[in-house]
Amino acid sequence: MKKCNFLKDQDSSMSKIELKQSLEKIEKVINDACGFFEQMNLPNKSNANLSKPASSRGAVTTARPPPLVIGRDKDCDNIVAMLHDKEEDAQPDTNKAQCYSVIGIHGIGGSGKSTLSQLVCAREEKDGHFNLVMWVHVSQDFSVDTIFRQMSEAASRTPCPQFNNLDTLQTNLQKKLHGKRFLLVLDDVWYNNRDVRQYEKLQQILSPLNAGEAGSKILVTSRTKDALIALGAAEQRCIPMSLLDEDVFLKLFKHYAFHNVCVAADDRIRLEDIATHIAKKLKGSPLAAKLVGGQLRMRPNIDYWRSSRDGNHLDDTMGALWWSYQHLDEQVRRCFAYCSIFPRRRLLEQHELVKLWAAEGFARSSNEGKDLEDVCQGYFDELVSASFLQPEVKKYSSKKDTYIVHDLLLDLADRVAGSDCFRIENQWKQIGDGLIMEGCEEEVPPDVRHLFVQTYGSELINEKICKLDNLRTLIIDGVDVRIQVEEKTVKSLFVRLKKLRVLIIPVYNDQGTFSVPESIGQLRHLRYLRHLPFETRFFWC
Known part of the structure; x- marks a missing residue:
């Protein structure tokens, strides 16, 4: 990650000397940006076996329980007893009976389902009853290939190899599960019994699991009992989240x-x-x-x-x-609302959030000499202290200082941000041996200021995003490696989105290089510029 130089806003009326100085600054920014991208020379990876960046997040991790859990020991004991109950073990036979059984926990948001499942995982890892213990967060908008990757990485404790189709992913996962008695936690499963496609996706998640050994278990958490039953939990194995005494x-x-x-x-x-x-x-x-x-x-x-x-x-x-x-203080509230542009369960890096807030001009201080990022670091610390940002404890990742926004708090952030913030979370589906992105049907608010786009598409850029005159933030998370980013599309961004302060954009092409159009000089408010090379990955939990 690299940040371009900060630019100072200019008054509308300037002397010739001031104008000359401003033009020199803009020219310097262009030269710096061009030099920056020249150093990016990415090798030609046309022959490499690459997956779409939208779902390749590096090592997706099993989260540990919080340092202190009060009042859940009895619930944990009961669930562990069910997991070890041999009477519920399914025995494989010639009819391909399941090698696993399903136990579910359901309850309202914020009731502690995830914490309880993490507590169970931590105990089972020490107990040794299961050969493999895997914890995977599913969430409302999930892709099957991402879940397969998370399972594979949780099973092997190493990053999943880069495969480009679901069949290969599934085969790879089956090899890791073969002959192993496993415990798989599927945390935060959403389900609408009127959504046939969602049901099919959930069944697809289960498809490679019969490669395991008899006695394997799946522990599911959800807000509704319907989700547990859809995944195969018997009625008596659907456990309501108990209220604490x-x-x-x-x-x-x-x-x-x-x-x-x-x-x-x-x-x-x-x-x-x-x-x-x-x-x-x-x-x-x-x-x-x-x-x-x-x-x-x-x-x-x-x-x-x-x-x-x-x-x-x-x-x-x-x-x-x-x-x-x-x-919360007014400026801290603005920083929290800004987090609503990121998808659910996104792992947010401390240093990047601070830089983004500073670039957006959120910092307010009576001390004129104080660094803007130091001010925003104070806002970050307050959000952590108030539990609006919660540290994510990871086992298999080298990423440090990553934080998460609880689902209910993200709902609140969506509410308070209104139309200022918007995210486009594209879905992927299997077509033949490959994966393609489905289009965005949502209407982007015309007055949106901060926009996150999960996957690049030139039509989306030209037909929707370039018409957003008030846009201050544009974060494009990734690009399908089969789609070349056209220079004229990037040029359109620079020419039409003149109020941009933050721009994060993928810059892949067949040659592995990218030239910055001179039109970047028109972005006089730009404070933060970042590229997303193949080597850069965002982490999800």
């Missing part, structure tokens, strides 16, 4: 509200009493406990806690999230 939940809430808080003994007693009443309003939601507790922890003031207790804004989970969001 009132005392246990209060202990969890107090952990977040009082961690490292130093107050006088008398004040502590009063705050503890108020915390007891606030905890009852949160209806047992661990996510709400974490967020609300975090906000209270930063403001250990009796009057503030009382006003929080007496309002009705904490009576449901989304209300609690909204209340927590409202108590």
Whole structure:
């Protein structure tokens, strides 16, 4: 990753000397950019066996449980007992009976399903009952090939080889599972029983799993029981997420509200009493406990806690999230809303987010000499402290300082961002031996300011994106290696999107080189320019 030089906004009226200086700065930016891309000389990979960048994310990881989990030991014990229950083991026979059985956990968002499944995984890895333990996050908009890659990498603890079709991916996965008794966790499965295509995709995920040994298990988490049954869980194996006992939940809430808080003994007693009443309003939601507790922890003031207790804004989970969001500083709220351009469960890198926020002009400081990125780093730290960004613990990746936005918080970010932020998440499907991208049917808001596009397409650029006059951010995540990025398409971006501050774009072509059009000089507001070479991968969880 490389960042272009920062440009300073110019007044509309300039002297000849100022104009000359501005033109010299623009010329320098063009020369720097051209030199930058000349250094990118990528080797010709036309003969390489490459996959589409949209789903090649490097080593997708199994997440460990949080450092502290309160009140889930009994639930974990019950699930582990089911996983080891030999009476439920299916025995393969000439009729190709399944070698695995399915157990499911269902419950509302934020109730702790993922944490519980991670806790089970951690215990099973120590126990040794299963030869392989795999944890894969599925989410609402998934592609089968991405799930196969994640399974393969979780099984081998190494990056999945680059295959370009589902049949090869499936065969590769079957080899890794052959003769192994495995535990596979499919976390956060979404399902609509009226969506036939979604059902077919879920069945396709299961297709290579019969290569395993008898006694294998699949543990599924979902918001609905229908998803568990669609994947083959028997009714008695669909476990509702239990509510924490009132005392246990209060202990969890107090952990977040009082961690490292130093107050006088008398004040502590009063705050503890108020915390007891606030905890009852949160209806047992661990996510709400974490967020609300975090906000209270930063403001250990009796009057503030009382006003929080007496309002009705904490009576449901989304209300609690909204209340927590409202108590962030204004600029921190802008930075959080900006995260809504990224897809669900995207692993976000700390240093990149900080640079993007600075480039967008989100930094506000009374200290004129303070570096903009330092100001934005403070915003980042506040979002982490308030649990709006949660650190992702990884086992098989060298990536550091990556964070994730919980699904419910991303829903909130979508709501507060409105039409300012938009993401186009293209889907892939199997055609013959290859994979192709399906088109985007969504209407992009004409006044959108920040746009994420999962996969490049010249028609999408020319017909939709180039008409977005207010666009400040354009992030194009990847390009199908069979599609050449045309220079005239990039030139159109530079000529028509004159308000761009951030541009991240793939620059692949047959020769492995790319020339920056001189029209880049028209982007007088540009603060951040980045290319996406083949070697650059975004991580997903």
